[in-house]
Amino acid sequence: MKNIIQKSLQSGFVTFLKNQKVLAILIPLLILVSTQSNKFWSLYNLQGLWVIIAMDGIMLVGMVMVMLTAGLDLSIGAIMSLAGVICVYLMNELGLPMWAGILGGILVGALGGAMNGLFITAFKINPFIATLGTMITFEGLAMTITDGYPVVNKVLIFSEIGRGKLGIIPIPAIILAMIFTAGVIFLHYTETGRSIYAIGGNEEAAHASGIRVKRVKFITYTICGLTAGISGVILASRLSTGSPIVGSDSALNVITAAMLGGISMSGGVGTLEGAFLGVLTMGVLSNSFNMMNIQAYYQQVIKGILLLVVIVIDRVSANSRKKALERTRGKNQA
Amino acid sequence: MNESNIKKPNAVASFFRNLSGQTIWMVFAVLVITISLMEPKFISSSNILNVLRQVSIVGLISLGMTVVLIGGNFDLSTGAILTLAAVVSVNIGPENGPLTALAIIIPLLLGVFVGLLNGLLVGLLKANSIIVTVGTQFMVAGATLIYTGGQHVWVWSPTQFYEAISGGYLMGIPNPIFIFLILTVITQIILKRTSFGRYVYALGNNDDASRLMGIKTNLIRMSTYVFSGFTAAAAGILLASRVKNLDPTIGLGYEFQALTAVVLGGTKTSGGEGRIYNTLAGVLTLGIISNSMTLLNISYNLQLLIRGLILLTAVAIDAKRNQSVAR
């Protein structure tokens, strides 16, 4: 019995935490921000923090799946804006009921993601280039629908999604928890979820094992679009507007967060749980910047640098993985 | 080992191969004729010069973008470089001779510096060039905002020379057009007549083979980014001289217009193939599309959408061509 407990400790939460290098940033950051400001741990600030984290965290679920297949989606910010715009537009300009607006926004997200998946799997376009192209197209579409101005929401109850609370917990955080849990279950406990890892780890082996690679990739892009759609609707509700440019930095934020949390651009490496710590870190970082009154412009530069730093780390560790493999192979041969 | 002895180009393959090659000039010609028939105003010399003047800025960026793409990479930081160059140029205050010289030299050096940074990251780390240059774009754009405090920058009374960069004429033709065309010819010479240009093509074709032939691939890759940074900064100076009162986000999105023009001109997104004169056709085609959309009173926002669709189409054709070549 003791053995079992020990084992579960080793393979469970403790090992997980031990493997998360991002904690080396997150923990000192939390200590620093606690000592600098007593406002950080206030309920008000925490609630605000979690609403912010929820936006990126929901999209992270889709992005992690895409990145695990060694893909990328640069269009999620644009999808997010478009979904918010469509949602508010359907309710206010066309007078449809709220559920239709919400569903419409989410559906547009999924459709956008499916379009990415189609370009990438059927047309065989490099994911970076394909999603760059759709990003511009979706942005243009959002701008065209709104004529460049935000659409204002007048359906009061709709705002409850983004602003409401259940007890002390903001509703976006609850939605995040649900989607995150679903994502973890999907990745760990379903055949498709494990296939995602297999494709990123060794696409040839996945194919040889009978996994339908194109289909799985298509699914990941669709899910990614779907999560961006959900995030877009929540944001539109919180701001009570559908803004065509609100998501412009999101793709970069989410990619940085995922890589910070241990997801590799070369695919197959990392977990959603780890990536979540990345989003948490990014959230705390921008929260503490705000509390320390650091200008948004400085934050942008820091985020750019952070992205470049995680790319450097990702490449260096990918190279060392490759070298280690070559060396064991070579040694054995000699 | 697996190449076939004789490759018979099939009809579909050659159609797609040619579609974005020379054909862009035909598309351009058809477009010009159609629009002239629909809208006689279009053909007036003032409108033609206007179109050319408008495209010269995107055109300059496209030159550098073409070189980077032929080498097998992307540069999405050019819009941010353009903005930085423009803002710094104006902020130096080209109100006398020496300051005018500085307002030209310093922005160009900044462009070269950012290009160097891109080249270092992409060349040494072999990281994906799209994501790296999106990162530098973010950084440079942020730095520009910090530098200006997010406020407009302007110059009250620039020297005549500074004004003439965009406002002057030579033989009845606006200077920006001259600058663009001269740099186009220079880029063509660099690509087709110098060993550097040949190495860029070789690099985009096959990195490993190039290295085995003694080409210093990292150096060449870095140089393509430096060139791109240079042309983007030059475009920034051109813009600064014209606008003189600058929003520090003015250059957003220029990189996508340039990318669209370059891919439309048949430069392969996988590298190794492309012609600067076809890029010119791509730039002109995009220019008249924008111009006629404006003449037809199509909203700016719908124009954005149409541009996105054009880029997607160009990219899809490029991918299709790849497959027909690769069998």
Added chain:
Amino acid sequence: MENNGKPILQMENINKYFPGVHALRGVSFTVLPGEVHALVGENGAGKSTLIKILAGIHHPDSGQIIWNDQPVSFQTPFEAWNSGIATIHQELMVVPQLSVAENIFLGRLPRTSANLIDHKEMYRKAQDILDHLDINLDAHELVGNLPIAMQQMVEIAKALSFDTQLIVMDEPTSALSQHEIDILFDRIKRIREQGKSVIFITHKLDEVFYLADRVTVLRDGSSVGTQDIHELTKDKLVRMMVDRDIRVGTLHAQRKPGKKILEVQNITIDGLFYDISFDLHEGEILGLAGLVGSGRSDVVSALFGIRKIEEGQILVNGKRARFHGPQDAIAAHIGFVPENRKEEGLLMRMSVLENLVMPSTPATSRKGLLNSAVESRIADEFIEKLSIQTPSKWQFIGNLSGGNQQKVILARWLNISPKILIIDEPTRGIDVGARSEIHKLLRSYAEDGVGIIMISSEMEEVLSISDRIVVLRDGRVAASLNSDQATQETIVSYALGVTK
């Protein structure tokens, strides 16, 4: 072990063509239930092609595969696995980021009624298979954390998780230590005891005699024959692998060797090759023979400055050479024709001319400007001299045949006035006519004083062209033979390590 059963697998009259190569020439081959069948032959004899056809990776151009009395044609590797034929390639098909159990059941993970993965069931079943094979391995372990030998065991376990009756192993021992090999062989014997069959490809004749029940020998894409192991000796097996009809030195002219231009002294790169020494003289063709993986290509990559040597030194014309990259080797007038023409040699979307003059561009250009008149002349000259078949010098090289592409690459290096020319597999994938042209070219340049190092897996090529032959085995020099000492048998014996 009884051989009276009906064959479980019959491959009949299999033909396979690749561009310019007739890879399999009517090969027939049977496997009995419960036997370990060794497949041997030199590099390029067709073993890999044969098993790739069996694995559903390649498709035969003619011939029939009969599996369990049924004619079959596998379109994908997965179909072959599902039908009970599991192939374990040298490049292991595992996903490093997944657990042992997940790798075993990849693509068909056990599920619960809620359609979720049944982890309990999966790990139990996986552990069962592992225990059954007596492999001491936790099914929860990530495959990426395991040594190669264990990853291989995971693939064997995966094979057994299907209803597999035949396991095909392509050189399974090449990356294993002696202890690991012993364990592997023990498990293979167990698999045989269960009545399942194993096809086993190897270059190590000791392994053949230790393990196999029957042996099939392939040579030049044809089957030489199948023998019971009891009827064979090592000598006999080597003689079967060797073609007796090759005449040695057909193109040789007797020449006195020129002065030494290259001295390789005790060079080592840990993990690749050790303590390699040889000399090269002006006008000499030195053949580097040995199995794939013996270090041949790694040695020449060090000579060309692609890899840095860790110990020893290289002297060019008596002076110590320190190459920091190919550009330094090229400056010392060394040329290198790589093995993989497409991946490392050709600039597919560039013209014949550009491909031809690329390394000599620094010499012909002035202040960075290309000299197109000179380049044009050079291209015309070489197209003429090497009779390169191309519509024009501006043709994309991708549109030329393999033989003509190879001639362009040769011309590329001949144009830098090479003192030393290194050429890895000079005629791979090239048709017969162009082959002999390339051979004549190499000889004629050698007569003009160029020192040539040639790697080739084809015995005929090595024997007919080389003045001297260095045989490598496991990253070391196994023998250095003069042309009068070298016969096919001696070379094969040294390469395989069959000492006399």
